[in-house]
Amino acid sequence: MYDSLNKPIPEFTYLNARGNIIRYRYIMRFFYEQYERINYWLRPEEVYEGVVAMGLDMPYELEECQQDLGVLKEWGSLVVQHDGTRVTTIEEYLKKRFRYMMTPYAIEIERLVIQLEGIKGYGGALQSSKLYELARLVQSLRNWTDRSAQQAEEHWDRMFEIFKNLNEQAGNYIASLNSKQSEELYTTEAFLPYKDSVISYLDEFISVLQQTAPEISQSLRDLQRDERFVSEYLEAVITAKRSVPQLEEVLTEEEWRRRMQSQWLNFERWFLGDERDRAQTVRLVHIAKETIYKLVRCALRIQEKGRSGISRMQELEAIGLWFLRLDDMDDAHRLFAYAFGLYETRHFLGEHRDDRSALAETSMWQTHPNKISLTPRGQQYRQRSTGPTPAIKRKKTTSIQDYLENKQWEEGLLQQYVAKGIVRISELPVVSRQERQQLLAWIGRCLGNKLLFFTTPEGIQIAIDRKTEIPTTTLECEDGTLQMPDFTLVFRKEGE
Numbered sequence: 001m002y003d004s005l006n007k008p009i010p011e012f013t014y015l016n017a018r019g020n021i022i023r024y025r026y027i028m029r030f031f032y033e034q035y036e037r038i039n040y041w042l043r044p045e046e047v048y049e050g051v052v053a054m055g056l057d058m059p060y061e062l063e064e065c066q067q068d069l070g071v072l073k074e075w076g077s078l079v080v081q082h083d084g085t086r087v088t089t090i091e092e093y094l095k096k097r098f099r100y101m102m103t104p105y106a107i108e109i110e111r112l113v114i115q116l117e118g119i120k121g122y123g124g125a126l127q128s129s130k131l132y133e134l135a136r137l138v139q140s141l142r143n144w145t146d147r148s149a150q151q152a153e154e155h156w157d158r159m160f161e162i163f164k165n166l167n168e169q170a171g172n173y174i175a176s177l178n179s180k181q182s183e184e185l186y187t188t189e190a191f192l193p194y195k196d197s198v199i200s201y202l203d204e205f206i207s208v209l210q211q212t213a214p215e216i217s218q219s220l221r222d223l224q225r226d227e228r229f230v231s232e233y234l235e236a237v238i239t240a241k242r243s244v245p246q247l248e249e250v251l252t253e254e255e256w257r258r259r260m261q262s263q264w265l266n267f268e269r270w271f272l273g274d275e276r277d278r279a280q281t282v283r284l285v286h287i288a289k290e291t292i293y294k295l296v297r298c299a300l301r302i303q304e305k306g307r308s309g310i311s312r313m314q315e316l317e318a319i320g321l322w323f324l325r326l327d328d329m330d331d332a333h334r335l336f337a338y339a340f341g342l343y344e345t346r347h348f349l350g351e352h353r354d355d356r357s358a359l360a361e362t363s364m365w366q367t368h369p370n371k372i373s374l375t376p377r378g379q380q381y382r383q384r385s386t387g388p389t390p391a392i393k394r395k396k397t398t399s400i401q402d403y404l405e406n407k408q409w410e411e412g413l414l415q416q417y418v419a420k421g422i423v424r425i426s427e428l429p430v431v432s433r434q435e436r437q438q439l440l441a442w443i444g445r446c447l448g449n450k451l452l453f454f455t456t457p458e459g460i461q462i463a464i465d466r467k468t469e470i471p472t473t474t475l476e477c478e479d480g481t482l483q484m485p486d487f488t489l490v491f492r493k494e495g496e
Contacts, residue, residue, distance in 0.1 A: 010075045011105040015113070023060065023068050026051045028077060031102045032110040041099040043083060044069055069100055077106040125169045126205035131212040134162045138219045141233065152233060153240035163267060170205075170284060177291050187298070195299045202288050209288075213281040217271045224268070234260050411458065413438060417491045418460055426473040426486045436477045443487055463490045 014024035030050040034042060042050075048065040072078045083097035102110070137159045177198070223230055238256045251259070273279035319339055326332050413435060417423050431439070445454045446464045453463030465488035473486035 009105070011077050011103065011109055013075045014072060014077055015109075020068060020071075022058070023051070023056070023064075024072060026054055026056050027065070027068055027072065028102070028106065028110055030054060031078070031100075032107065032114075035102055035107060040101045041081060042101070043097070043099055047100070069098075073100065076103060077109075079103055125173055126201065127166055127169055128205050128208040130162050130166050131208050134159065134166065135212040135215050135219075137162070138216050141219070141223060149236040149240040149243075152236040156237045160263065160267070163270070167270070167280075174284075174287055174291065177295075187302070189302055192299060192302060195295055199292055199295055202292050206285055206288050209281060209285055213271060213279075217279070217281075220268050220271055230264070234264065409434070410438060414456065414458070414460060414491070417489070418493065421491060422465075423489045423491065424486065425475055425484065425488075428475065430476045430478060433477060433479050436475065436482065439475075439489075442489065446489075459493060461490075461492055464488065465490055 014021070014028060017024055027047060030047060031042065034040075034050070044062065044066045047069065048060070048062045051065065052060060069078060073080050078100045079102075081099045081101070083099045137155065140155070234257070238253065238260055241256055241260075242251075242253065270280045273282070319335075322335060323332060326335065425439075442462050443464065446452050446462060448454075452466060453461055455461045470485040470487065472483060475482040475484055
């Protein structure tokens with residue numbers, strides 16, 4: 001099935017050939033234009049005159065054109081046929097005369113190149129009217145029973161033509177709205193006139209899709225319950241497809257069946273989804289809505305940016321005169337609240353120092369203010385030294401001592417477990433809070449390694465015994481009980 005993937009495609013060589021690439025492309029484009037005019041077989045003289053007339057900007061002779069035609073023939077882009085037309089001179093009789101025609105591969109390649117040259121962006125469109133027609137075609141499948149295979153094929157071709165076009169066009173249009181060029185447009189004021197039309201266009205498509213997608217989905221679910229009906233419909237389409245004589249691509253009945261079933265499953269998956277992913281219609285609605293939100297946010301940013309540069313001198317002057325005419329302070333407070341609202345708040349976190357005992361019952365306006373010294377943020381600022389700080393040194397010394405004592409206790413616990421070799425959580429007696437924390441720390445380090453073990457700086461290896469299923473147990477601690485897996489820890493010195 002995939003044997004063709006193991007073979008190169010020499011017909012593409014003329015698009016990237018070194019040296020004479022321009023001449024080759026002019027020749028192939030001339031052949032393609034003549035092919036569209038139903039002029040298939042061309043003589044070298046006709047090709048030479050046509051290429052020169054197209055505006056080839058380099059010296060070119062007929063002999064060079066004949067050599068280029070021979071090269072293109074070797075690459076499989078052209079096929080050759082002896083020219084048996086009547087000769088009029090001895091020179092023509094002695095010279096071998098040939099005619100050339102494009103191969104099917106070369107025709108499709110040149111057609112693709114022309115399409116690529118015409119691409120300026122993603123393009124695409126949201127064809128809402130096609131959704132109604134697709135829903136009608138899917139619903140009409142239930143009435144297919146009395147129709148012929150030819151009618152089944154026509155129905156199938158129309159349904160999948162709409163489905164394919166709708167899928168590609170919608171994907172291209174959504175991609176165009178998220179392209180780099182569109183992102184640059186969203187930051188300029190030139191985007192504002194298009195905003196409303198694009199949003200209404202997306203809204204209409206979302207509305208139609210949400211209306212037709214459930215109808216199509218329900219029809220497909222009804223068809224899934226009747227597998228015999230679907231298989232008979234596909235068999236009728238296969239019969240009609242095989243009745244068309246094909247001289248090039250000849251597929252067996254089984255190959256046709258696999259192709260049609262695959263297309264039908266993809267069609268169902270697009271509207272119904274599967275166990276691995278949701279329906280594409282749901283994703284398309286979600287993407288369209290996200291695009292609308294994005295366009296609205298971009299428009300708001302542009303409008304806010306435009307407002308930021310507007311002078312408010314006249315407004316502030318009018319408010320200032322209003323304040324000047326007020327005699328009551330309460331009225332001034334109210335006017336300020338209406339005009340400016342609340343300022344942006346700032347939160348400071350610190351230790352509250354107050355000698356009042358009932359602070360919770362005391363109003364904040366009755367408490368004493370706390371004075372907090374703020375240090376400058378500059379990088380060159382250095383705090384002045386005010387002499388030794390015994391309290392800080394004593395605290396630092398205490399911290400080091402606590403760390404050494406904790407380290408000594410940890411080494412003692414580790415040596416106890418090394419002496420045991422194997423420690424099972426369910427077999428442990430009541431442990432202290434510190435011992436429980438140390439056990440959980442060791443287990444966490446083991447589970448963080450794919451091999452379920454780690455080595456301490458003292459050279460002791462701690463590992464969790466590998467088991468497919470680990471039951472749950474209760475670890476009794478001095479400060480409570482802990483439900484956890486019944487791990488088995490193995491302690492041994494490195495190298496044992």
